Amino acid sequence: MSGVGxxxxxVMALLGGLACAxxxxxxxxxxxxxxxxxxxxxxxxxxQCGLCGYSGCRPYAEAVAGGLADIxxxxxxxxxxxxxxxxxxxxxxxxxxxxxxxxxxxxxAHIDEAACIGCLKCVRxxxxxxxxxxxxxxxxxxxQFCTGCGLCVAPCPVDCIDLRPPVAAPGKxxxxxxxxxxxxAA
Amino acid sequence: xxxxxxxFPGGLHLETHKEKTCAESSLLQPLPERIVLPLQQHIxxxxxxxxxxxxxxxxxxxxxxxxxxxxxxxxxxxxxTIVDIGLHPVGNPATPDARCIVIEPDGRDEWFEIQPVHExxxxxxxxxxxxxxxxxxxxxxxxxxxTHVKLNEGVENAVDTLIINGVExxxxxxxxxxxxxxxxxxxxxGARMIAHAVQAKHCVIAVxxxxxxxxxxxxxxxxxxxxxxxxxxxYPAGGEKQLIKMLTGFEVPSGGLSIHIGIVVHNVAxxxxxxxxxxxxxxxxxxxxxxxxxxxxxxxxQVLLGTPIHDCLRTCGFRExxxxxxxxxxxxMGTHLRRLDIPVIKTTNCVLVQPAREPAAExxxxxxxxxxDVCPIKLLPQQLYWHARSDDQDEAQRYHLFDCIECGxxxxxxxxxxxxxxxxRHAKSRIAAAERQRQGAxxxxxxxxxxxxxxxxxxxxxxxxxPAAAGADIAEKRAYISDAVERVRDRRLQRDPNQGGDx
Numbered sequence: 015m016s017g018v019g020x021x022x023x024x025v026m027a028l029l030g031g032l033a034c035a036x037x038x039x040x041x042x043x044x045x046x047x048x049x050x051x052x053x054x055x056x057x058x059x060x061x062q063c064g065l066c067g068y069s070g071c072r073p074y075a076e077a078v079a080g081g082l083a084d085i086x087x088x089x090x091x092x093x094x095x096x097x098x099x100x101x102x103x104x105x106x107x108x109x110x111x112x113x114x115x116x117x118x119x120x121x122x123a124h125i126d127e128a129a130c131i132g133c134l135k136c137v138r139x140x141x142x143x144x145x146x147x148x149x150x151x152x153x154x155x156x157x158q159f160c161t162g163c164g165l166c167v168a169p170c171p172v173d174c175i176d177l178r179p180p181v182a183a184p185g186k187x188x189x190x191x192x193x194x195x196x197x198x199a200a
Numbered sequence: 201x202x203x204x205x206x207x208f209p210g211g212l213h214l215e216t217h218k219e220k221t222c223a224e225s226s227l228l229q230p231l232p233e234r235i236v237l238p239l240q241q242h243i244x245x246x247x248x249x250x251x252x253x254x255x256x257x258x259x260x261x262x263x264x265x266x267x268x269x270x271x272x273x274x275x276x277x278x279x280x281t282i283v284d285i286g287l288h289p290v291g292n293p294a295t296p297d298a299r300c301i302v303i304e305p306d307g308r309d310e311w312f313e314i315q316p317v318h319e320x321x322x323x324x325x326x327x328x329x330x331x332x333x334x335x336x337x338x339x340x341x342x343x344x345x346x347t348h349v350k351l352n353e354g355v356e357n358a359v360d361t362l363i364i365n366g367v368e369x370x371x372x373x374x375x376x377x378x379x380x381x382x383x384x385x386x387x388x389x390g391a392r393m394i395a396h397a398v399q400a401k402h403c404v405i406a407v408x409x410x411x412x413x414x415x416x417x418x419x420x421x422x423x424x425x426x427x428x429x430x431x432x433x434x435y436p437a438g439g440e441k442q443l444i445k446m447l448t449g450f451e452v453p454s455g456g457l458s459i460h461i462g463i464v465v466h467n468v469a470x471x472x473x474x475x476x477x478x479x480x481x482x483x484x485x486x487x488x489x490x491x492x493x494x495x496x497x498x499x500x501x502q503v504l505l506g507t508p509i510h511d512c513l514r515t516c517g518f519r520e521x522x523x524x525x526x527x528x529x530x531x532x533m534g535t536h537l538r539r540l541d542i543p544v545i546k547t548t549n550c551v552l553v554q555p556a557r558e559p560a561a562e563x564x565x566x567x568x569x570x571x572x573d574v575c576p577i578k579l580l581p582q583q584l585y586w587h588a589r590s591d592d593q594d595e596a597q598r599y600h601l602f603d604c605i606e607c608g609x610x611x612x613x614x615x616x617x618x619x620x621x622x623x624x625r626h627a628k629s630r631i632a633a634a635e636r637q638r639q640g641a642x643x644x645x646x647x648x649x650x651x652x653x654x655x656x657x658x659x660x661x662x663x664x665x666x667p668a669a670a671g672a673d674i675a676e677k678r679a680y681i682s683d684a685v686e687r688v689r690d691r692r693l694q695r696d697p698n699q700g701g702d703x
Binding site for chain 2: 058060061071072141142143144161188189190192
């Protein structure tokens with residue numbers, strides 16, 4: 015019995031060693047991988063939409079740090095995030111994975127409160143706890159917390175959730191960049 | 201004894217064009233058909249409406265309350281009915297529409313009951329701050345920073361000098377000059393109140409050399425407690441940092457506030473508003489606005505907040521042939537207005553009408569360095585320009601972009617007509633937007649991780665893994681507590697052996 019155990023242990027160790035040899039980042043150890051995952055996570059938009067195929071931004075960051083996922087799988091981040099990741103990892107920027115649909119504008123979830131039946135399905139689906147509600151009571155989205163991931167849309171049995179462009183925050187202007195026509199009367 | 205003045209770097213001698221309006225007494229702008237009061241007339245969070253549609257309000261009644269510490273309430277500027285609460289144009293080129301409360305005046309201009317504070321000198325400075333906040337006073341010099349916040353800095357920190365800023369350095373604008381000439385008693389009494397509120401050791405009122413009538417009016421009223429100073433006419437002498445440098449020789453540190461060097465600066469109109477708020481309980485419902493330039497009767501007007509700019513222009517004989525270029529603010533720092541139905545707000549100091557002209561085409565920078573010579577902050581405007589233009593925010597910040605006061609001296613002297621300030625504003629707002637986005641992402645990350653931890657905990661408690669852990673936890677805590685009790689008892693025994701064991 016112990017002999018079998020020894021063989022299993024040996025095979026495991028060998029496999030582990032091989033896995034480490036596969037990717038150069040793995041060789042630097044777990045700590046280094048954690049550090050890298052933190053850095054990658056800091057560049058991701060934190061939408062938590064799961065469009066990359068992972069359950070959130072952190073898991074995707076860990077997959078990229080472990081060499082298991084490519085850097086071009088974040089549609090909300092788009093080209094900007096890909097460029098930042100390529101800079102961090104010292105690789106060449108790519109275009110977004112063609113299998114993924116690009117996300118164009120930032121949007122926020124909106125619940126048609128008159129139609130809501132209070133089923134809690136969207137509350138459970140929200141990755142950032144941005145939907146407030148109790149069983150049988152009206153639900154609503156807290157716009158400051160919503161990341162616009164859209165994960166609440168599909169579970170709704172009465173189709174009362176949609177994504178809308180956010181209302182611009184008052185007093186937070188982004189001034190236009192001067193162009194050739196700047197300052198000319200309309 | 202006259203204070204020795206220091207010079208600030210850079211700056212410009214400009215044609216003042218003030219003679220058109222500074223000698224004419226101000227007019228009361230008649231009641232408009234509709235009053236539009238934006239919820240945000242100040243720096244900070246917008247106010248929150250506390251009235252409903254169709255409600256009758258009276259002049260001076262609070263209709264929106266402050267929504268945070270750095271926020272001020274909004275008051276009805278006349279009596280009437282609330283007819284709308286929604287988006288209306290406010291004239292800011294970057295956010296054209298903002299939330300406003302619209303009042304249809306009933307023509308009676310009936311005041312709400314207001315409560316004056318008697319004997320301010322015996323009132324606690326903090327109470328005075330609360331009065332000033334509830335009266336909705338935001339800095340009237342132009343930036344609109346909530347006044348009570350600046351007063352609070354004085355309570356928290358030692359204030360050496362309070363400066364009341366009457367240095368209206370931008371060409372054409374005379375609203376502060378007229379206010380001092382007509383309401384000098386308010387300004388001086390308000391200055392004393394602010395000095396009490398911030399517990400300032402010294403109080404200085406500064407006016408420009410080309411405001412002789414104002415100087416004379418103030419001279420009659422000031423006593424030993426207030427020092428009256430004339431500063432040379434040089435743009436931008438009225439900028440907070442430049443004025444501090446001139447009067448004290450000190451510089452406000454980069455990224456810091458004047459309070460960090462023990463100085464607080466308030467505008468003269470703010471001092472007058474504080475006087476009204478404290479002695480009469482009158483909230484901020486009107487202000488002086490200079491309407492000047494290419495109009496038939498350039499004048500200063502006393503305007504109810506929320507009055508459309510169009511009405512003010514009409515009072516001053518504006519020719520509506522559509523050929524003019526209207527500037528909100530002065531010629532150096534103002535913004536070009538594309539529509540005239542926007543309201544006068546707490547920070548509106550001037551409406552300037554200039555003949556329409558095509559702006560000169562922007563030519564390439566020839567690196568002449570004129571902008572460097574005139575910059576009052578000693579920045580390198582052309583370096584800032586390169587980095588702002590190429591959207592290199594990090595480099596722009598390395599060249600201290602955020603110390604730029606947007607005075608416009610660099611753009612004024614630029615032989616290539618480059619709208620430099622617009623580039624800096626664009627870069628600043630881009631950086632601020634990126635920072636907000638980063639904060640939002642950090643927040644989302646925290647919430648995501650917290651939710652995952654909670655789900656994990658629920659899962660484990662369902663599997664029966666948690667109760668045992670909780671039990672072990674309690675035992676551990678009990679041990680920790682009994683250890684601590686032992687330690688305290690030992691220490692007490694050491695200190696006073698006779699008392700040991702009694703407790």
